[in-house]
Amino acid sequence: MPAAPERRTQEQRRTTTTAAVLSAAAELVVESGVPAVTLARVGERAGYSRGIVTHHFGSKQALLEALAKASQGGFVPGVAECAPGLDRLVRLIKGYLTELGRDGVRGRAFLVLWAEAATAAGLAGTFRERDESFRAELRADVEAGVRDGTIRADVVPREVAVAVLGQLRGIGLQRLLDPAAVETRGLGPAVADQWRRALSAG
Structure with a gap:
């Protein structure tokens, strides 16, 4: 007789739903832009009800903030284990x-949200923090x-940090608008080597 499937814990179910x-x-x-996102549409796309989305996130604002954080965290694999320098x-x-070249949906969503934050007060604080x-x-x-x-x-x-971030985000937005270019x-x-040569003491 086959063994009964192992029941998932509440935490596992929550993680899967999130x-x-x-x-x-x-x-x-990515498909429709920030204004078109509603809790009902997100729930339907995910295979859940709007109530589940509301239960987990509370509001569209909270959902978008969570998406921004989840999309950016650990974006470059392996870097967290490297010593600063x-x-x-x-x-x-x-x-x-x-990673930009992989065209992941979450990465593209982050860039759309980041651009939207320039004129959307509700997103500005989250992206200033990020x-x-x-x-x-x-x-x-x-x-x-x-x-x-x-x-x-x-x-x-401080100046290098502003310049590097500006360059990376700018390249990301260019790719979002015209991937072929x-x-x-x-x-x-090439860009990494330019920065190495520009900063190197040797």
Whole structure:
């Protein structure tokens, strides 16, 4: 007699539901834009009711905030395990552009939301926080590189962080608008090498 299937815990069911809802929301953001996203449409796309979406997230605003955080977290595999410094910074830049080339739905949704945040007060705070977190990560790499002598001492970490983030987001938006015009396979290594040469103390 076959064994009965193992029952999932409440936490496992919640995790599965959350992932499905966030994936559905990302698809709708990319396909139709932020204004077209409703809790009912997200629930329908995910295979649940609007009530389930409301129960898990409470509001469209909270859902979009959760999507922004989930889409950006761990975007570049392996970087979190690297020690801060020039090598990590270069790997992050190259990896970010490589991931853009994969055209993942969540990555594209993040860029749509980020652009929308410029004029949507409800999203602005979330994306200011996400961008500042990214800049802080970049600053830490530059500061570590200055300390260990691999990055020039005259480099200003805050300025590098703003410039790198601006470049990566700008390339991402260009690819979102016209994928054929932005081929990231060769661009990632090239941009990473430019930053290595611009910052290197040696």
